Amino acid sequence: xxxxxxSISKTYPANGSPVEALRxxxxxxxxxxxxxxxxxxxxxxxxxxxxxxxxxxxxxxxxVVADKDLYAxxxxxxxxxxxxxxxxxxxxxxxxxxLTVLDNVLTATLGLDAAARSTARQRAIELIEQFGLTxxxxxxxxxxxTGERQRTALARAxxxxxxxxxxxxxxxxxxxxxxxxxxxxxxxYATEGAAVLLVTHDPNATQExxxxxxxxxxxxxxxxxPPV
Ligand SMILES: Nc1ncnc2c1ncn2[C@@H]1O[C@H](COP(=O)(O)OP(=O)(O)OP(=O)(O)O)[C@@H](O)[C@H]1O
Ligand SMILES: [Mg+2]
Numbered sequence: 001x002x003x004x005x006x007s008i009s010k011t012y013p014a015n016g017s018p019v020e021a022l023r024x025x026x027x028x029x030x031x032x033x034x035x036x037x038x039x040x041x042x043x044x045x046x047x048x049x050x051x052x053x054x055x056x057x058x059x060x061x062x063x064v065v066a067d068k069d070l071y072a073x074x075x076x077x078x079x080x081x082x083x084x085x086x087x088x089x090x091x092x093x094x095x096x097x098x099l100t101v102l103d104n105v106l107t108a109t110l111g112l113d114a115a116a117r118s119t120a121r122q123r124a125i126e127l128i129e130q131f132g133l134t135x136x137x138x139x140x141x142x143x144x145x146t147g148e149r150q151r152t153a154l155a156r157a158x159x160x161x162x163x164x165x166x167x168x169x170x171x172x173x174x175x176x177x178x179x180x181x182x183x184x185x186x187x188x189y190a191t192e193g194a195a196v197l198l199v200t201h202d203p204n205a206t207q208e209x210x211x212x213x214x215x216x217x218x219x220x221x222x223x224x225x226p227p228v
Contacts, residue, residue, distance in 0.1 A: 001028050001029070001030055001064075002029060002030060002031050002065065002066055002163055002164050002194070002195035003027075003028065003029040003052060003063075003064075003065055003164055003195050003197065004028050004062075004063070004064040004065075005025060005026055005027045005028070005048075005051075005052055005061070005062075005063055005064075006026055006061050006062040006063070006064065007024050007025070007026050007060065007061040007062075008022055008024070008025050008026075008048075008051055008058035008060065008061030008062070008063065009022050009023055009024055009025070009058060009059050009060045009061060010022040010044075010047055010051060010056065010058045010059055011059055012047075020218050021044040021047040021218055022044050022047055022048060022051065022058065022218050023217070023218040023219050024060075024061070024219070025044075025048060025061075025218070025219065025220055026061075027211075027213065027220060029164075029195040029197055029211060030195060031163070031193045031194060031195055032190055032191060032193055032194075032195075033190060033195055033196070033210045033211055034186065034187055034190040034196045034198075034208060034209050034210055034211070035195075035196065035197040035198065035209055035210070035211035035212075035213065036197075036198050036200050036205050036206045036208075036209035036211070036212050036213070036223075037197065037198065037199050037200070037213045037214075037215060037220070038199070038200060038201050038206065038213075038214055038215070038223065039214055039215030039216055039220075040216065043215045043216050043217060043218065044215055044217075044218045045168070045199045045215055046091055046168055046199065048215070048220075049088075049166045049168050049197070049199060051063060052065075052164075052166055052197065053082065053086050053088045053164075053166045054070040054071075054078050054081070054082045054086060055082075055088070057071050058071070065081075065085060065086065065163070065164055066085055066163050066164070068081060079111070080111060083108070083109075083110070083111050083112060083160065084112065084160060084162075085162055085163045085164060086162050086163070086164050086165075086166065087108075087156075087157035087158050087159075087160070087162035087164070087165040087166070087167075088157055088165075088166050088167075089150075089153050089154050089157045089165075089166070089167035089168055089170050090153065090168060091168035091169055091172075091199075093141075093149045093150060093152070093153040094153070095141040095149055095152060095153060095156075096141075097140065097141050097142060098140065099140065099141075100137065100138050100139060100140055101128060101133055101136050101137050101138070101139055101140075101144070101148075101152050102124060102125070102128065102137050102138070104141070104152055104156055105124040105127065105128060105152060105155045105156045105159055106120060106121065106124050106159070107156065108120070108156045108157070108159040108160050109159065109160065112160065116160070120159060120160070123159060124155065124159055125137075127155035127158055127159065128152075128155055130155075130181070130185065131151040131152075131154060131155055131178075131181065131182070131185075132151070132178065132181065133148060133151055133152060133155070136148055146173040147173045147174045147175070147178060149173075150170065150171075150172070150173050150174065151174075151178070151182065153170075154167065154170055154182060154185075158185075158189065161194075162194065163194055163195065164194065164195050164196075164197075165186065165189065165190075165194055165195070165196045165197070166197050167186065167196070167197075167198050167199070168199045169198075169199050169200055169201070170182055170186070170198060170200070171183060171200065171202050171205065172200075172201075179202060179204070180204070183202070183204060183205050183208070186198065187208055203226040206223070206225070206226050207225065207226055207228075212224070212225065
């Protein structure tokens with residue numbers, strides 16, 4: 001199992017009116033599997049992804065990625081593990097504003113050894129090309145459309161060949177053609193052996209997923225396939 005989420009709960013304190021964003025959530029995702037998670041705004045999807053990605057410690061429970069208990073590791077070790085094994089696409093992208101598209105993608109290699117960094121540049125250029133951004137490679141985020149930023153964030157997430165890809169609505173700002181390219185890429189990436197979990201409301205993504213999940217009020221349950 002690449003991702004094992006075991007009974008996690010998370011409550012945000014939020015100025016005296018606490019929000020129970022995750023209530024005893026468990027899920028398993030194996031290599032080669034593509035998972036799709038949907039649910040109403042505010043139900044806890046991004047919280048679940050952040051927790052699964054080692055970015056937000058749950059109050060209770062465990063997150064195990066490739067046999068490592070993420071929150072049992074010291075922060076430095078967790079950061080190094082994340083850089084190597086987990087590709088994350090944030091809902092708000094979190095690109096570095098003063099870096100070009102190419103350099104944003106290459107930030108994924110910060111902290112990796114020189115050997116890994118030397119091959120990364122060519123792969124970055126290839127991913128940028130696959131996502132249709134070659135003519136924007138020297139642009140900075142403020143000079144990009146929202147969908148171009150989204151694809152830059154995706155290229156960054158895939159750069160280090162992560163074992164686990166977590167992507168928060170990665171086609172949310174894309175037209176049909178670009179959404180199809182991105183979904184195809186993520187699906188192929190899962191077929192090569194990675195575990196891929198998407199937050200998505202795109203019926204095409206849900207259709208193709210091996211694991212379909214629906215979230216409501218901090219809890220998940222299996223989801224039905226979308227109508228054809
Ligand atoms: N840092 C925070 N502090 C306090 N409350 C938070 C924080 N982040 C999220 N919340 C609350 O937790 C709940 C779950 O938020 P989350 O971002 O996980 O929802 P979501 O399902 O991703 O929603 P959306 O579809 O709008 O992105 C929401 O009710 C939100 O108000
Ligand atoms: Mg969200």
